[in-house]
Amino acid sequence: MSPMQKNGPIALLFHTLVVIFMLAPLVVICLVAFTPENTLSIPTTSFSLRWFQAIFVHPDFVDSFVNSLWLATLAASISVALAVPAALAIDRYQFPGRDTLNALFLSPLIIPHLVLGVAFLRLFALIGATGSFAWLVATHVIVITPYVLRLVMAALSGLDRSAEQAALTLGASHWTVFRRVTAPMVLPGITGGWLLAFINSFDELTMSIFVTSPQTVTLPVRMYMYATESIDPMMAAVSALMIALTAAAMLVLDRAFGLDKILVGQK
């Protein structure tokens, strides 16, 4: 842990403003979710759970939520399964095309999701994959893998290689070294990568609008479609639930490993 420097009054003011700017919309939306009114308004006199109840009389929202959950879980897990060996290869070995491969894996970060969405829409129409859940998972894997790769690579670069050498000289096979030493030591990076990938997949809207079909509508797409037709506080209630879920996941992760360690890659 590096020693903390004291902030001056101006720096403190600036930090406070940034935090307010980031958190205010979240706070407002959570408050609005509890309004008893029919319009988007901040409750002043009384609180109500009617808009939370309203979600459950919309079975399409519940279906989309379950769909999104499955999608994000599968996509994040597949990303981890792909990114861990890839990160190991890129971090540990020199081979022709290593830098190209690294750039290729990270390229989805710089391609706008809108472009990807249109491209996939066209591709799916060509190969007749429109409406396929498996192909939807594949598109999500592509856009979230860079996050997992980056975090796992950060964890690997901070790893003391001699621990692996020690295990090797103590008689462990290469697979045992990975299973017993390397994997546990980069576990925070893997977990953080999985979580970040999960959240990104769960939130993804721009590309998903193009590649989902009526059977595979994800929660963000459902919300978007609903909001274009009518604006009522149910949107705020759904948003509040998603914020709560994400916050809970972050909290669990922080307790288990420490968010600093996972996202910043500190030892």
Next chain:
Amino acid sequence: MVMGFLTLESLSKIYGDLAAVRDVDLSVAKGEFVSLLGPSGCGKTTTLQMIAGLVEPSKGRIMLDGRDITRLAPNKRGLGIVFQSYALFPHMTVAENVAFGLEMRNVPKSERAERVRTMLGLVHLGQLAERYPRQLSGGQRQRVAIARALVIQPPVLLLDEPLSNLDAKLREEMQFELRRIQQRVGTTTIMVTHDQAEALSISDRVVVMELGRMTQIDAPYRLYENPATPFISSFVGKMNRLDGIWRGAGASGHAEIAGVKLPSEAADLADGQAVALSIRPEKLLLRQVGQGRLDGTIVNRFFLGSYWLFTVETPVGVISVSVPNDGEEPASEGAKVALDWQPASLRVEPASARGDAA
């Protein structure tokens, strides 16, 4: 010499144009404690890693107990290694760390626990078996690393700068501790170090390496008293070095600098030959003016606890002298003194031995 237990035969490692290690030949007897000593970049760690199997030799052979292990995978060699960073497994307890090698050898659980307990007892860590490495001090981690390497009863123990991460006081304690454990267990040990005091104090033999080559292999005392090269004489301990001329023919002559005669145990040198003179600070004695062989003035005086170190300005140059602290206040700065020495302590070599002349 008897056939060594561990033998390196013209072992070399070449990276591109650079020979990190060149033709190292070394024979280590069973139970011996050998140090590889040299400055950083001299190839000592690469040599150790080749023995461990972590670096593949470009040339040469490694024989262990009559068996060629040059191409054997590191996990098949069964050697014990202590890394500079200790390389403990952070997610395992002390006991689990030590048990790891036994687990890999499928030692039954009850025997495993017994051997771990015995080994932790040997390194005085019996109380800390359930701690994690991050809860231990540097010295304790060091002991865990040693226990983990020794519990598999390796034929050879390899130590890579094992003490360099410890503070000075602890380092000294651990030196003796390391030697105690090694003698108790009797494991053949090779230690890499850049610290000459460490190498001299605990080794049976010291191998000095320079630029990838071995330049001298000797017992610590002989290495100190008879360094083979000027580099070794200055790297191992302190050394006063002066350039002079040999006067007189053969054994009856003496060395001379700026007209001052310096008596020495004679070497077989020609009259007028350029010579390099060297003498260790502790071989010089401070005397009253007129009672020594060379007069001078004390320029600086440093108190180092067990001894005093003086720098003395003399007609032949500035010379360091160390004097044991026997409780008496010694000569002060600016005082006129004389230096004396046993002629045998002043080494005289042809100047070409310095290596910079043709």
